[in-house]
Amino acid sequence: MKTASITEAKNNLSKLIDGLRSGPVLITDRGRPVARLDAAAFSAAAEQDARIADLERRGVLLPAREPLPHDFYTRPLPKLPEPGSLLRALLDEREENR
Template sequence: MATAGVAQLKASLSRYLARVKAGEELVVTERGRPVAKLVPIRDHEAGAGWARLSAMERRGEISLGSGRLPDEFWDLPRPNDPTGSVREALIEEREEGW
């Protein structure tokens, strides 16, 4: 299994991603200690995510987009959340693993 330091990975990300896409696993190190592992996503794993999203759309829980967002979208002002309640709710949901 290949290893790469964080700085090395940042400098050559495309090259490392190509290796991972080809099936290789990569351990990312920080100051010589392993901190992450990059592994290829198998087709069935990628498809499972879309299947889950499609099921959520059928139940009316979400609406999937139908195209690209216009460039102007990224210039819109962000909503204000001074108390951090939205962020806290998102973190809580992620921890629950819904």
């Protein structure tokens, strides 16, 4: 188990918290154990919510404006274009712009 003095813990708390995946940290005061810093146990749903909140906070993910419709996953898929039609459309557009 990793150990850190109270001063080290105070000055490097973020680093210690980031390192909790590798195991708990024993906090000592003049060499005597006084506390243990350990990762909190989260449910899978709570962990997913925390990750989504972090992505939203960093601006990587935008929150949904409204919930998905109830039939979203059971709706028929949109009809896909014929194979090669996208490439043909891009090449045609390219020729038009010349």
